[in-house]
Amino acid sequence: MTSGITLEIPAKAEYLSLVRAVVVSAAALDPAVEDQRLEDLRLAVSEATTNAIRSHANLGSEERITIRCGLTDDRIEVEVQDRGPGFNPEKLEPAGPLDQPGRLSYEGGFGIPLMRVLADEIKINSADEGTTVQLVVYTPPATDSPSAPSP
Amino acid sequence: MLGITEEFHNNWVTLQINGEIDMATGPELRQRIVQYVQDGHMNIVLDLTNVDFVDSTGLGVLIGGLKRTRSHGGDLRCIGLTEPLKEMFKLTGLDTVLTQEDK
Numbered sequence: 001m002t003s004g005i006t007l008e009i010p011a012k013a014e015y016l017s018l019v020r021a022v023v024v025s026a027a028a029l030d031p032a033v034e035d036q037r038l039e040d041l042r043l044a045v046s047e048a049t050t051n052a053i054r055s056h057a058n059l060g061s062e063e064r065i066t067i068r069c070g071l072t073d074d075r076i077e078v079e080v081q082d083r084g085p086g087f088n089p090e091k092l093e094p095a096g097p098l099d100q101p102g103r104l105s106y107e108g109g110f111g112i113p114l115m116r117v118l119a120d121e122i123k124i125n126s127a128d129e130g131t132t133v134q135l136v137v138y139t140p141p142a143t144d145s146p147s148a149p150s151p
Numbered sequence: 152m153l154g155i156t157e158e159f160h161n162n163w164v165t166l167q168i169n170g171e172i173d174m175a176t177g178p179e180l181r182q183r184i185v186q187y188v189q190d191g192h193m194n195i196v197l198d199l200t201n202v203d204f205v206d207s208t209g210l211g212v213l214i215g216g217l218k219r220t221r222s223h224g225g226d227l228r229c230i231g232l233t234e235p236l237k238e239m240f241k242l243t244g245l246d247t248v249l250t251q252e253d254k
Contacts, residue, residue, distance in 0.1 A: 013175035020204070039235045046206045050174045098244040104218045107211030110243055114207055117242055 003029075004070035004077075009049075011056030011065055011082070019049050019067055026069045027076045032140045040118040041076060041137050047111040048080040048133040055084025055131060071139075075120075078135045086126035153179050154201075165196040172202060172209030180209075184216040184227070193225025200231030200254065210243055217249055230254050 005026050009015040023045045024038050045067070052065045068079040092112060098104065115122050121136035153176040154169035164187055170176060187195055195216065199205075205213075213227070220227045228250040232240065240246040 013173070016173050016175055017171060039238075042204065043206060043239065046173060046204075050206060050208060053174065098214070099247045104214055104248065107214045108207070110207035110210055114242065 004068060006069075007067040008064045009067070011053045011059065011063065013050075013053055016046060016049055016053070020046050023067065023069045023078055026071065027137070030071055030076070030139055033076070033137075034140075037137055037139070041078070041135070044115045044118040044122075044135050044137075045078055045080070047115050048078070048135060051111055051133070052080050052082035052084070052131070055082045057084075059084060073139075074141065075139055076137045078137075079132060080135075081130060081132045083130040086128055086131050089124040089126060152176065155180070155183060159192075162192075163194045163196055164192045165198055167198040167201070169201040171204040172212065173204070173206045174208040177208045177212040181212045181215060184212070184219065188219050188223055188225070193220050193223040195220055195225070195227045197227065197229045198231050198254070199229055199233070199236060203233055203235065205236055205239060207243075210239070210245060213245065213249065226250065228252060 005022065007019060007022055009019060020042050024042050027033055027038055027041055049065065049067065056063055056065065063083045065083075066079075066081040068081075070077045089112070112124075115133070115135065119135040120138045121134070123134040125132045125134075152170060153172070156167045158165045158167070166183065168180070172180060184195060197213070213229070216227045230252045231254045232251055237246075237251075240249070240251065
C-alpha cells in the first residue's frame, strides 16, 4: 500500500523548516521507523531542498519546487524536484576532509555527500530544465499483530 | 528565526543559540560572528544546547567562523551538542577541527 503527500513551495529559504517538519511528520506515521532514521531523513531532505532553492536563484519567484513523500510497506521515498539549471552529478569533485590543509577556506561541498551517507538510496536526475533528487530510507517490516490466543 | 543571546566572560563571548541553523537562519549567525571579530572579540563559544538541527549551510557558517576567529588569533568552540549534532559533526569530520566541550 502506498500513501503520500505533495508539497509545492516557493524557492525561499524560510520554507525549509516547513518542508522538514511536514516530511518527517509524514514519515513518522509509520510507527516502525526509528527516531534515528527520522533524523537522517530530516537532514537529507533539508540538503536536497536547500540545493533546489539555490538552483532557483536566477528564476522568477513563480517557479515552484515540488516535494513528494511516499510511504510503502518497506520504504519512505522523497522526491525533490526543481526547475533550475541542471548539473552533472558525476562531475562533482569531493571536497576532501576538513582537516586537510586549506579545506577550511571552502565552506560548501557537504550537501550531496551527506545525502549519500544518510539515505539508503539516492538518485539524481539532472537536465537543463531541472533536477530531481530521489531519496529512499528503508523501514523495518511492520510487526505482525499478535495472533489470537489458542482456545 | 534564530534566537541569540550573548554573555561576556574574560575574553570570551558565549552565544546561546535557540532554533535551527540552516539556509534561512545561517546568514544571521554568520553576520553576528563577523561583527564580534570586527569588534575585537576573537574568542567565541557557541552554546548549541537549544539547537536541534544544523544542516550543511549551518556547518558552513561554523567553518567560516572557525576560519575567521583563528585567522585573528582567536578560536571558535561549541558546547552543549545534542546527539544528532554530534553525529552530524562526526559524519562531516567537523569534530576533527572544531573543539567541542560538554557544558
